[in-house]
Structure formats: structure tokens, C-alpha cells
Amino acid sequence: MSSERIHSGLVSPEGRWWTDVPKQEKFWITLSFIWCLILFAMMPLWHIRGGQNVSGIRHKVDPTDYVNRVERFIQEYGTGEKQGGPWNIPVVAPPPGAHVYLLGRMWQWYPVLRLKKNTEYILHLSSADLNHGFSLYPLNINFQVIPGYDYALKVTPNQAGDFRIICNEFCGIGHHMMVGKIEVVE
Numbered sequence: 001m002s003s004e005r006i007h008s009g010l011v012s013p014e015g016r017w018w019t020d021v022p023k024q025e026k027f028w029i030t031l032s033f034i035w036c037l038i039l040f041a042m043m044p045l046w047h048i049r050g051g052q053n054v055s056g057i058r059h060k061v062d063p064t065d066y067v068n069r070v071e072r073f074i075q076e077y078g079t080g081e082k083q084g085g086p087w088n089i090p091v092v093a094p095p096p097g098a099h100v101y102l103l104g105r106m107w108q109w110y111p112v113l114r115l116k117k118n119t120e121y122i123l124h125l126s127s128a129d130l131n132h133g134f135s136l137y138p139l140n141i142n143f144q145v146i147p148g149y150d151y152a153l154k155v156t157p158n159q160a161g162d163f164r165i166i167c168n169e170f171c172g173i174g175h176h177m178m179v180g181k182i183e184v185v186e
């Protein structure tokens with residue numbers, strides 16, 4: 001009868017896929033599973049031992065409030081200097097331990113920060129408009145900068161010199177010009 005050939009949940013279809021898993025397949029499943037566990041364990045390990053996957057302090061913030069906070073930060077600790085380039089950007093030298101506010105927006109990192117070596121700061125990152133990517137060169141430290149979220153990190157610069165912040169999240173026509181600066185002084 002032709003009705004016997006119709007597959008349903010009640011009648012097992014013919015074939016061999018429900019037969020025992022071959023040895024070879026078992027071996028690869030086991031190997032992949034072990035590898036998954038290793039990668040899973042690496043996440044906390046990178047956090048503890050590798051200095052990566054930094055845990056930050058996060059809260060919601062209205063983008064306008066954040067922009068105002070950055071302006072207040074500049075008024076408080078700005079050194080009045082300006083850097084060249086397509087925009088004039090204030091330079092801010094906050095005191096040790098201060099809350100440092102950095103804003104990402106189309107298409108600049110604002111302001112330029114002047115920090116002291118071996119001094120701890122709390123660095124706040126947020127965006128005024130859309131997603132940007134904070135990428136610190138040449139160290140290659142990366143964070144997502146998201147409008148509406150204030151992401152704060154405890155940072156202690158341990159090298160003096162000029163560091164560039166580039167945007168690694170495409171944010172429009174001026175994305176490639178979005179270069180900021182952190183100066184670390186002795």
C-alpha cells in the first residue's frame with residue numbers, strides 16, 4: 001500500500017541515520033566539545049591572566065547629558081590648548097584619580113586627554129550619536145562606544161607617549177578622519 005510510505009511522527013522513516021553513531025563521528029564530536037569547553041574557559045582566563053575582557057562600570061545616560069558632562073569636564077580641567085587638524089579640539093589634563101570623560105561623535109574623539117604615567121583614572125566612554133569603536137593605537141585596546149551608555153574603566157597608563165584613538169566601527173563618510181589622541185606624560 002502506498003500509504004505506508006508516508007512519513008509521519010508516528011512511523012519511523014526508513015534509513016540508517018538513527019543507527020549507532022560511528023566511531024569516527026564520536027571522536028570528532030568529543031574533540032569539538034572539548035575545544036568548546038577550552039574556549040569557554042579562556043573567557044574568564046583572559047580576563048584574569050591576559051589583561052583582556054576588562055570589566056567596566058556601565059550605566060545608562062542620556063547622550064545630551066553626557067555631552068554636557070564632557071563640556072563641564074573640559075571647563076574644569078582644560079588647559080586651553082588646541083590641536084590642529086580639521087577641528088580644533090581642547091586638551092584636558094585631569095588630576096590623578098579624576099573621572100575622565102571621552103566622547104565619540106561623528107567624526108571626532110573629544111577632547112584630547114593628557115594623562116600622567118602610572119596614575120589611575122576612571123575613563124568614561126560614550127557616544128553622542130551612533131555606535132563608534134574606541135581603538136587605542138599602537139596598543140590595540142578596543143571598546144564599543146554606544147550612545148545612551150556610559151562605559152567606565154579604571155585605567156593606569158604605564159607608558160609615556162602619544163597614543164592615537166581611531167574609530168573601528170564604520171560611522172559614516174568621515175569615519176576615516178575620526179582620530180583622537182591621548183598624551184601620556186611622565
Ligand SMILES: [Cu+2]
Pocket residue numbers: 105131132133167168169170171175178
Ligand atoms: Cu566612528
